Amino acid sequence: MSGPPPGPRGYPLLGVFPRARKDPLAFFLDAARTHGDIVGLPLGVRRLYLLSHPDHVKYVLQEDAGRFEKSVAAQRIKPLFGASLTTVDGEDWRRRRHLMQPAFTPQRMAALVPLIVETTAAMLDRWRQSAETARPFDVFDEMTELTRAIIIRVLFGEVPDAEARTVGRAISVVAERVNRGLWSPLGWLPWLPTPGQGRYERAVGALDTFMSRRIGERHDARPDGELLSALLAARDHASGEGFDATELRDELKALFVAGHSTSASGLAWVWYLLSQNSGARSRLRREARTVLGARRPTAQDLVDLDYTRMVIEEALRLYPPTWITARTTTAAVDIDGYRIPANATVLRSPFVTHRDPRFWEDAERFAPERFRHGHAARPRYAYFPFGGGPRACIGSAFALIEMQVVVAMVAQRYEVTLAPGWRVEPEPGTVLAPRRGVRIVLRLGGTEV
Numbered sequence: 001m002s003g004p005p006p007g008p009r010g011y012p013l014l015g016v017f018p019r020a021r022k023d024p025l026a027f028f029l030d031a032a033r034t035h036g037d038i039v040g041l042p043l044g045v046r047r048l049y050l051l052s053h054p055d056h057v058k059y060v061l062q063e064d065a066g067r068f069e070k071s072v073a074a075q076r077i078k079p080l081f082g083a084s085l086t087t088v089d090g091e092d093w094r095r096r097r098h099l100m101q102p103a104f105t106p107q108r109m110a111a112l113v114p115l116i117v118e119t120t121a122a123m124l125d126r127w128r129q130s131a132e133t134a135r136p137f138d139v140f141d142e143m144t145e146l147t148r149a150i151i152i153r154v155l156f157g158e159v160p161d162a163e164a165r166t167v168g169r170a171i172s173v174v175a176e177r178v179n180r181g182l183w184s185p186l187g188w189l190p191w192l193p194t195p196g197q198g199r200y201e202r203a204v205g206a207l208d209t210f211m212s213r214r215i216g217e218r219h220d221a222r223p224d225g226e227l228l229s230a231l232l233a234a235r236d237h238a239s240g241e242g243f244d245a246t247e248l249r250d251e252l253k254a255l256f257v258a259g260h261s262t263s264a265s266g267l268a269w270v271w272y273l274l275s276q277n278s279g280a281r282s283r284l285r286r287e288a289r290t291v292l293g294a295r296r297p298t299a300q301d302l303v304d305l306d307y308t309r310m311v312i313e314e315a316l317r318l319y320p321p322t323w324i325t326a327r328t329t330t331a332a333v334d335i336d337g338y339r340i341p342a343n344a345t346v347l348r349s350p351f352v353t354h355r356d357p358r359f360w361e362d363a364e365r366f367a368p369e370r371f372r373h374g375h376a377a378r379p380r381y382a383y384f385p386f387g388g389g390p391r392a393c394i395g396s397a398f399a400l401i402e403m404q405v406v407v408a409m410v411a412q413r414y415e416v417t418l419a420p421g422w423r424v425e426p427e428p429g430t431v432l433a434p435r436r437g438v439r440i441v442l443r444l445g446g447t448e449v
């Protein structure tokens, strides 16, 4: 006979919400350490469940994935992602994933390397002056701008700078609003009119207009980006149908957001962690110089940039950009002797599982070497920065290629250290970003490319 899982007691009505909101990362870590692998968290009339053991994560994401939907859990991120692959369920999700998957084959992703290299090289040239004058700057801002410029080119081809900046600003306004909603008790109610509503609606309008225009303008002289072309051409084998215009607009918007905010945070954490570890920094630089010398990377170089890959995997372990994900149960489930009712929210946090001492030796330490032999040594879901099962990240290959190229190219040319006195702390919103950014100082440390 299964019973309810243990968990912290909360305040009347609000449950654990005030504590969770104050410091979400510490709260979830502590809940798992104190109460175990399955924790019940009272939140007003709802109960949330945090599952941390790799076997339980596997059960939800892979083994019995059909019983867990995004549905209610996805409502809060809908302003950013619309009705798109990321937020829909069931047959609609299957059809979209089927249409989208061919655009993300490893070959297609590898073909994007020259575009990533060229966009990164332009940023590195701009950095030169900061390096010569040792002027501190925020590398998280720079990574956001870089990954945004890359995803814009990948999705849409060449877009005038001013238009790209307008879209970038609009995304920030919407993302900020969604982030605020995540940790506001009112965020659990439908959106209420609040100050800033007009600004938010204008930003949503600007994004929709941009996406629709890019779809509509595709017959002009400019070639589309790789991904837009692929999505326009996508057809279901059986019905012969593709995405309609509204679906395409929302998919593009979602790819735009998911395709850069995550990698930008991941890269910012790489630079922060490296700034704290001179040994890893030297090793990374040595690898970049040995493999690449003074030339730009190609897709063929990526397998040889092995330590670079380990550094990225380790940064995604300690600071997984998608630090928590949620599902709603479609029916009651029994897991490991505990009962979780139907229509409950089930959370999994890679941030929590990635720091579990049962699976990670010296879990808080930055040690890229732990990935030297890949992932065979531990359970599959002890590490899941990209989720898993049928709804695993569709862009993971692209994200890893992009991060590897960017990290190798920066290491080839510059040494990154933290600006004196700068303190970095994580801010868990829709993405785990560094609050107030990561201020760094650059030194010219390598070869011109």
Ligand code: HEM
Binding pocket: 085, 086, 087, 097, 254, 255, 258, 259, 260, 262, 263, 266, 320, 321, 322, 325, 326, 384, 385, 386, 387, 388, 390, 391, 392, 393, 394, 395, 396, 398, 399
């Ligand atoms: C470091 C970078 C990234 C991280 C950490 C990341 C993480 C994730 C995770 C954890 C999920 C699963 C969410 C869940 O189970 O609820 C996911 C799904 C998704 N990601 Fe990523 N992602 C990254 C980059 C990208 C990129 C570059 C793209 C597109 C170009 C992308 C597009 C998507 C989409 C469309 C989904 C929804 C898939 C589905 O439900 O079928 N992501 N991502």
